[in-house]
Amino acid sequence: MVHLVAGEDSAINTLTPAEKAAGWKLLFNGKDFTGWHNFKHHGIEPGWKVENGALVCADPHHAGDIVTTGRYKWFELRLEYNISKGGNSGIMYHVTDRGFAVWATGPEFQLEDNARAADPIRCGWLYALYRPPIDPSTGKTLDATKPAGQWNQVRLIVSREKCEHYINGVKYFEYVLNSPDFKARVAKSKFSRMPGFAKSDIGYIALQGDHGRVEFRNIKLRPIEPNP
Numbered sequence: 001m002v003h004l005v006a007g008e009d010s011a012i013n014t015l016t017p018a019e020k021a022a023g024w025k026l027l028f029n030g031k032d033f034t035g036w037h038n039f040k041h042h043g044i045e046p047g048w049k050v051e052n053g054a055l056v057c058a059d060p061h062h063a064g065d066i067v068t069t070g071r072y073k074w075f076e077l078r079l080e081y082n083i084s085k086g087g088n089s090g091i092m093y094h095v096t097d098r099g100f101a102v103w104a105t106g107p108e109f110q111l112e113d114n115a116r117a118a119d120p121i122r123c124g125w126l127y128a129l130y131r132p133p134i135d136p137s138t139g140k141t142l143d144a145t146k147p148a149g150q151w152n153q154v155r156l157i158v159s160r161e162k163c164e165h166y167i168n169g170v171k172y173f174e175y176v177l178n179s180p181d182f183k184a185r186v187a188k189s190k191f192s193r194m195p196g197f198a199k200s201d202i203g204y205i206a207l208q209g210d211h212g213r214v215e216f217r218n219i220k221l222r223p224i225e226p227n228p
Contacts, residue, residue, distance in 0.1 A: 038064050047059035064209055072093070082214070085113055088111070090206075092208070094106050098196045099194065103127070104197060105196040108127035109125075115148065124145070128191065163177060
């Protein structure tokens with residue numbers, strides 16, 4: 001994995017004056033687990049560490065999924081992740097305590113090493129529901145990820161009007177939660193057997209921690225007020 005060197009972390013896990021004015025909030029302070037806990041448990045399992053200004057799933061066998069203390073409705077989320085070779089993780093949103101797992105209620109923005117991970121659902125896709133189009137320059141599904149061991153940027157917009165997925169500044173697709181198209185896709189997926197899936201318009205943000213080492217930093221959120 002690529003780690004930060006001395007002096008490189010001066011600007012990470014901070015908000016600029018412009019970001020503060022725009023309403024952005026830091027969800028990770030770069031120092032400890034304030035604002036996070038394991039799903040349906042108090043505290044953090046020992047597989048999670050804070051290292052070099054990053055929130056790290058260092059031992060996925062003793063980590064589990066973690067969620068924010070706060071619950072969020074409509075928002076823009078930005079973060080950076082650095083995943084190990086063959087690694088697989090994810091970001092879930094609108095997660096509630098009613099499910100047996102975070103993904104039983106929260107849609108998942110997939111994270112993985114596209115080159116080596118076994119799961120065919122690739123990075124940036126909405127797990128089992130939406131995938132990006134074919135990239136005409138390659139003839140393959142659009143893939144804007146950097147290789148394992150490098151930092152990648154995620155941008156996720158979740159609003160009443162539409163949701164959007166971005167990797168490294170490249171827009172993958174958009175969808176509308178609980179639209180006829182969304183419901184039809186859910187009905188054809190494994191989530192059709194989960195009665196609470198995507199039913200809440202407010203919930204925790206979760207980070208998956210059971211499929212390999214992954215690091216997170218610069219986790220920032222801006223609430224979005226719905227149009228009247």
